[in-house]
Amino acid sequence: MNQAASITWKSRWTFILAATGSAVGLGNIWKFPYITGENGGGAFVLVYLACILCIGIPVMIAEIMAGRAGRSNPIHSMLSLSRDAGGSRAWGVVGAVGMVAGLMIMMFYSVVAGWALEYVFQSASGSYSGAPAEEIEAHFGNLLSSDGQQFIWHSLFSLLTASVVAAGVTRGIGKAVEILMPLLLIFLLLLVGYSAINGNFKAGLHFMFDTDFSRLSGNAVLIAMGHAFFTLSLGMGAIMAYGAYFPGHASIGKTVLTIAALDTGIALMAGMAMFPLVFANDLTPGQGPGLMFVTLPIAFSNMSGGVFFGSLFFALVSIAALSSSISLIEPGVAWMEKRGWRRVPSTFLLGGIAWAGGVASIHYGAVFDALDYLTANIMLPIGGLLIALFVSWRLPRKVVLDETGMKGGPAFAAWYWLLRYIAPIGILIVFLHSLGLFSALGALF
Numbered sequence: 001m002n003q004a005a006s007i008t009w010k011s012r013w014t015f016i017l018a019a020t021g022s023a024v025g026l027g028n029i030w031k032f033p034y035i036t037g038e039n040g041g042g043a044f045v046l047v048y049l050a051c052i053l054c055i056g057i058p059v060m061i062a063e064i065m066a067g068r069a070g071r072s073n074p075i076h077s078m079l080s081l082s083r084d085a086g087g088s089r090a091w092g093v094v095g096a097v098g099m100v101a102g103l104m105i106m107m108f109y110s111v112v113a114g115w116a117l118e119y120v121f122q123s124a125s126g127s128y129s130g131a132p133a134e135e136i137e138a139h140f141g142n143l144l145s146s147d148g149q150q151f152i153w154h155s156l157f158s159l160l161t162a163s164v165v166a167a168g169v170t171r172g173i174g175k176a177v178e179i180l181m182p183l184l185l186i187f188l189l190l191l192v193g194y195s196a197i198n199g200n201f202k203a204g205l206h207f208m209f210d211t212d213f214s215r216l217s218g219n220a221v222l223i224a225m226g227h228a229f230f231t232l233s234l235g236m237g238a239i240m241a242y243g244a245y246f247p248g249h250a251s252i253g254k255t256v257l258t259i260a261a262l263d264t265g266i267a268l269m270a271g272m273a274m275f276p277l278v279f280a281n282d283l284t285p286g287q288g289p290g291l292m293f294v295t296l297p298i299a300f301s302n303m304s305g306g307v308f309f310g311s312l313f314f315a316l317v318s319i320a321a322l323s324s325s326i327s328l329i330e331p332g333v334a335w336m337e338k339r340g341w342r343r344v345p346s347t348f349l350l351g352g353i354a355w356a357g358g359v360a361s362i363h364y365g366a367v368f369d370a371l372d373y374l375t376a377n378i379m380l381p382i383g384g385l386l387i388a389l390f391v392s393w394r395l396p397r398k399v400v401l402d403e404t405g406m407k408g409g410p411a412f413a414a415w416y417w418l419l420r421y422i423a424p425i426g427i428l429i430v431f432l433h434s435l436g437l438f439s440a441l442g443a444l445f
């Protein structure tokens, strides 16, 4: 009897917390607000929501289904499902590439998470409180050019991640998310409240929800679609690995709707916590990646309660990053366990590889950018595309119907149709875009 196969989350809720923890991360709090800022606000948000509905949710159901039906790590789950359906062993490669993609994401993710940790301490010590804007901007520049500083924070974050994963699925990951996720929600609510009282909430709301489609470029549509993917942790097996520990045989559909609603709600709330502060201080939301590390500290530095709420904000970011990073390592660790390794050495081996890659991406900016580009624009879309194709075309419809726990009917039919046609085509568009094919074509005509 395989030891790992008998492990399950304490309840369906622990699964929801773990999957939401994976989904909610730097993507929601760091990336979503700034890409919304760069791409003109409301209309972009609307397209992003449509992508979550039509691509993200169907693929997530497929991933969880494959994990729960295979009851193993992504590689072995794909292998056994494919074998039962008379398919090729090559499908196992989807799991293997996903596992590698997880480590590659960790190699830059933990660097950004390290910055967030540094900002917790900086905020708490009041070092930027009342400081002039140029000084705050210079601080971020200094951090980026100091390998030593980044090394310390990146290492600390990697160690935190590894300690949680090493402690196991129920005692480590499950326990961690049961504590971290409610904390995250409380911090976020406090920050939205602070922003509503002290910020220009109306301007923030207008910016996020006024839909002016004339400001939406074709490129923005593709960015929205790619982000829907990254933010739900799809295409690399994290959600599949977590699905393997899904207890019982409840319908997956409702669970996924809950996770997607939480992920999206938290992204929108993060926007509502940030933009009103930005507008109240006459700053601009189109700053790019510096929105969180420069624009926001400038806003906090001007405001009463800025030291406390600034610290709270960066603590929130660090928590969100941690509950995501553990899911980047777990698929590989589960695979090594299945191969007979013990959990602790497996975690430290894989965590160590990711850590070393992180050191490289601190030192070479090009490595950081390449890892980000390769994973988000190429590996995740291909992974998601293959999972969608595998579940909707390779597995017998009856197996899929049984394993999702959906009873058939219109909800099942809609999901199956989205998974067979809409999601693959949508993902393909994102993928072709990331290869620059459209701009090449655009240049031709």
Ligand code: PHE
Binding pocket: 022, 023, 024, 025, 026, 027, 028, 105, 230, 231, 232, 233, 234, 236, 238, 324, 325, 327, 328
């Ligand atoms: N979803 C996470 C975020 O939004 C990132 C992530 C991607 C985590 C893929 C796990 C797997 O930050």
